[in-house]
Amino acid sequence: MAHRAVHILRLWTASLYSCTLSVSFVLVTLVAFNAANADDVFSASHTATASTSMARDLRYLLYDVNPPEGFNLRRDVYIRMASLVKTLTKDGDDWVLVLPPWGRLYHWQSPDIYQLRIPWGEFFSLTSLQVNVPVIEYEEFIAENGGPFIDQVLVLQNYAEGWTDGKWEEKVDKRPCIEKLIYSKDKQGFYRGWFWGYEETRARNVTCISAQGHASIMAPVLQKNITVTSVMLDRAETLLHDHYAGKDYWDTRRSMVFAKHLRLIGDNFRATHLNSTDISDSTVYSEDWTRMKAKLGSAKGGPYLGVHLRRKDFIWGHREDVPSLKGAVKKIRSLMKKHKLDKVFLATDADGGELKELKRLLPEMLRFDPSIEDLELLKDGGVAIIDQWICAHARFFIGTSVSTFSFRIHEEREILGFDPKTTYNRFCGDSEKECEQPTHWKIVY
Numbered sequence: 001m002a003h004r005a006v007h008i009l010r011l012w013t014a015s016l017y018s019c020t021l022s023v024s025f026v027l028v029t030l031v032a033f034n035a036a037n038a039d040d041v042f043s044a045s046h047t048a049t050a051s052t053s054m055a056r057d058l059r060y061l062l063y064d065v066n067p068p069e070g071f072n073l074r075r076d077v078y079i080r081m082a083s084l085v086k087t088l089t090k091d092g093d094d095w096v097l098v099l100p101p102w103g104r105l106y107h108w109q110s111p112d113i114y115q116l117r118i119p120w121g122e123f124f125s126l127t128s129l130q131v132n133v134p135v136i137e138y139e140e141f142i143a144e145n146g147g148p149f150i151d152q153v154l155v156l157q158n159y160a161e162g163w164t165d166g167k168w169e170e171k172v173d174k175r176p177c178i179e180k181l182i183y184s185k186d187k188q189g190f191y192r193g194w195f196w197g198y199e200e201t202r203a204r205n206v207t208c209i210s211a212q213g214h215a216s217i218m219a220p221v222l223q224k225n226i227t228v229t230s231v232m233l234d235r236a237e238t239l240l241h242d243h244y245a246g247k248d249y250w251d252t253r254r255s256m257v258f259a260k261h262l263r264l265i266g267d268n269f270r271a272t273h274l275n276s277t278d279i280s281d282s283t284v285y286s287e288d289w290t291r292m293k294a295k296l297g298s299a300k301g302g303p304y305l306g307v308h309l310r311r312k313d314f315i316w317g318h319r320e321d322v323p324s325l326k327g328a329v330k331k332i333r334s335l336m337k338k339h340k341l342d343k344v345f346l347a348t349d350a351d352g353g354e355l356k357e358l359k360r361l362l363p364e365m366l367r368f369d370p371s372i373e374d375l376e377l378l379k380d381g382g383v384a385i386i387d388q389w390i391c392a393h394a395r396f397f398i399g400t401s402v403s404t405f406s407f408r409i410h411e412e413r414e415i416l417g418f419d420p421k422t423t424y425n426r427f428c429g430d431s432e433k434e435c436e437q438p439t440h441w442k443i444v445y
Ligand SMILES: Nc1nc2c(ncn2[C@@H]2O[C@H](COP(=O)(O)OP(=O)(O)O)[C@@H](O)[C@H]2O)c(=O)[nH]1
Pocket: 069, 070, 071, 072, 073, 074, 107, 108, 308, 309, 310, 311, 346, 347, 348, 349, 380, 381, 383, 384, 385, 387, 402, 403, 404, 405, 406
């Protein structure tokens, strides 16, 4: 429990610091921030402690993802790992999923902000996640495990020979590592690696596994071949979904409730700038995700157009399916007119120069633009979530082609009960011939 207390203390200090320094959002929000986190932290700790003392053979599944992958693809990999844990526990074994701390993400570029070793509780509601599968934060794992040691790291990779005979089949085999290991042995014979910035973490053993198939293909390996207590799957994105958009997928997705303080800040922005409240917009949210079962078309949404305009690496490749700023603004204006909306909320990762140009082309656009003090508190991940939350409550939404950031907004709107016509829309490239619109994935309850 000790480090938990420290964690809470740290959050308090951060908040107080922010209050005195900045004209922060709303005091109420900050208080809620602490309450939400403290709540989550205690219950997580409680659950895990209870299970350790009772179960004889509690085992830990850790995982990490290819470093360049962004926040929202990582959220998708979580769903695959949760699915694997469900398979493992179905067979009567006691497994807990250790949440990989957030940090050093390629897109989190706000300068001079400490963004390392961020626990999941800062972005998601841990109590909500735990209703779905047993999860704990990494620091809790260290405490329960008696130190920063991971028994076995399995580096997942494809097959060196590719698909044999061009035929797809599900398989998993112990194989020599194809790429150079990003782990190295220290003087004591332990393996050192990135481990989310926890320099003191060590692995006792690292081996490579070629895997081709859905996440649960790893279950027999983890049950039979490997008997140690803690196993980490690195490059976990190698594994596919057990059943994309099936009930299990949606259960996990629905359990990924954003942390309350972030939702409150988003709601406050909606109320202040967009005349949008849950009651008037029919988007009433239940804290308990298992009770959220809104009928499609029941949500009305706030009187604004929600836009996710992905830039940066999406335009550097001169992709055909991404519009110019001019093209995007033209589409935004036409949608505002068509849906009789005079407000537009824009979420974007556009850089300084592009933002200036956007402001010139679309002076009335509203953005969530935190002060540096608020950014320190929320971090790039929190700001991204607030952007997504506001877009998720718009009467009409348009996103960017194949952006997982946009996909996660689609899902959030599906959960809230929006008519699919208002959700599954994307910008087309200026000269894109066949501009296929995103697929509607219905929730399976
Ligand atoms: N706040 C904010 N961040 C964004 C936005 N678009 C992209 N980003 C950042 O860029 C990252 C994009 O990576 P990812 O989430 O994997 O989505 P994808 O690359 O669009 O599929 C996000 O995680 C954010 O950090 C946006 O509209 N608002």
